[in-house]
Amino acid sequence: MTDWLSGLEAVLDPTVLILTPLGILLGVLIGAMPGLSATVGIAIFLPFTFTLDPLPGLVLLLGIYNGACYAGSIPAILLRTPGTPASAATVLDGYPMAQKGQAGLSLAVSLVASVVGGLIATVMLIASAPAVAEFALTFGPAEYFALSVVALTIIASLGEDSLAKGVLSAALGVLVAMVGLDSISGASRFTFGTPELTGGVELIPLLVGLFGAAEAFVQIERMHGAEHVSSMGSFRIGKKVLRSIAPTTVLSSVGGFFIGALPGVGGDIGGYVAYNETRRFARQGKENFGKGDPRGVAAAESANNSAQVGGLVPTLTLGIPGNTAAAVLIGALLVQGLRPGPQLFESDPDLVYGAFIAIFAGFAFLLLVGALGIRAWAQVIRIPPLLLWPIVLVLSIIGAYAVRTNPFDVFVMLIAGGLGYLMMKGGYPVAPFLIGVIIGPLAEDNYRLAMIQSGGTFGWALDPIPFVLLVLALISLAVPLWRAHRGRRRTTRPDDEISQV
Template structure:
């Protein structure tokens, strides 16, 4: 209890609270710009924390982290251009709601579910961090491979209306992930002798191209702007029944998001799609996921924000980053002469428990800012003249792709996959499975090859407890998706 009191006293200072708010505001701006991910925002602001107290600096960066992960869904919902990779799943139902004139409702769901997932994730972080970190440490290559295979079954559920096209898109994403240096033997693959391809295809330019640029091309073809009518900014008042409908998906997705986030190397990108898949699996009612179902938005939003808290578990207790952003946060701690790990809990309890409490407070503040800003987000899009809206999206997409590594090649990658996404949509191929395959491909390949090397080519590892459980869940997932598709077609 004394540690919690020390953490609370550290957080309840004017300076810390001001930097939390500042971080949230910066994070919202960063996240709302397509391609400028939370990682970029945290990395850019990292040097400014070197002269601050450790907790103050960490809360500035965590504010940016949480704010950017939430705000990435604003352009995803309004203009089908995810601001951050973790917001890609929010496009599926969020933008469909916008096209129905329900953008205000979608944005309301986004901020509420984001904060619910974040708050529940932080509570779980504070209560179960040491035990969950120990569980994540038990994951070896076999467990990582089977986890990736289980997550890849999301492809079938995301594209239930056409499983074959969905699987083809997923395989294409997996193939793209193979470009670059081999993860085991370090020899170049599919690079055609070019240095740029040797570094692999970066995820963010691909995502921007598939979602934002392809949509802009479609709108140019139709010679019309996104349908931002007065219906979008019509007043939306949540009711008790509305909350009741979204509670199950939000709670389930928060739990899934946190658990997936604890596993190093995953983060909110994978967590949002896995949670979306599971919520869709157990959905009931007339509306279907992918067609503007509010539960799809709430599941993706809750999971990705709970995943941010989950990613801090291995970072704080083991010194192992849960995702790319938490790797930068490790640098923010070590620059002050501190070392993440078990010793941090005993040597600097005010910092650790201050992070727990401060991150919780950040989501409470984010809830207020997000709800107050819904009309601002929509009106800011409407303020752009219709003839300039999609050219503006294209310009922001170029900036976002270039900002990743300051490499013009990433801009060409973005434009190329914009054209690929355009033809995929025209041909009825879903783009989400390609993204999923691109994310999970390296995890699956590395895990499988390392496992086979360790076991001398034997498949006996499939009988180990965790891989066996994951295999059973994978088979059940595939069987459920196929049977549901047959029921619909029948």
């Protein structure tokens, strides 16, 4: 109870009270613009939180985190272009509803489902996170190393094109994390005689370039127009529609939370899983899915918002990013001198519980903002790309320079932006790279400590928790390989049969 009171006292700070709704507003504006995902938004505004206290800065970024996830449904419904990856499943029924003149209804269902999903997930986060953190206090170096390996293998196995690309991306991130002085021996690694790299690659310029600048480069290259919906229709949700989406929204919210709590699994996966399960178990009207069914929008939006919040469970309790945007949030805490993990619940309870309260209040405010501005948000998508993306690039440069007023950070940001651009063009997922940068030091330090404690043997790997986690890591790599092998056999079998004939 004392922790909750200290958290409430921290949230009542005027700065926090202002930044909570401001973060939601910024998140909605960012998410409503195609291409500007929550990760890009957090990366852009991360440098501006550097001068804030930890809780106000975290609250601002959490508002962007959750607001953007909801608002990604706006261009998904109106333009068939998800504003964020988490809104990809919303397109399946949201856009067909807009084509039938029900864009207003689809946007309203999206808002209600997003808020309900977020609130349910926040309650589940509050209930589960302290228990997970308490259990994690029993972890030693061996357990943390094994957990880091699990996170790296899971996110690598979700590569866009192949497992190899995901693993290579994660390995490259770990390699970048090794730049600077060795934390145990103090030896200089991969600095190439550059004094600015002695302390390692600065995280904020790296994040801003990897997501903000890289996305701007890609979008500037594309620069294509999009069709607009002429008729919005009614924004009111009737009783019949409300009754049909209510059970779907609640069940998808619960399922989305558990999916999001898996390290490396984002809201896009949660949205697709919830959509597929809702369609599969629909008692009637199953044929309407994909043609403009409000249940499809409710399932996707409640699940992806719930998954976003679920991603904070491993982020806050274990220091393992639940998704790409959560990895950037970890970067924000690291910049403030805080290390996410079970110790955070003991050393800074006002920060943790204050963040919980702010998340819940943020979703309540999102309902108010969404209801009042639902007609206006649709206009955001009409901002010309020729104006939007150069602004994003300028903000990225300013943000990278503002942290330390060091031109070298701008150079790092531009290099990271170029690397992110090349990875996106080549089909190499950026998420494993970022997870590798964040988790690399955690994995390396704990591996070496585990080896020291065991006298240079691998006996620690046979302890129950590390053993189970390492087996899970192997499974996460083996399953995609097995599926790829089966896929190749199926594609080659017809040719073999033809040759035999």
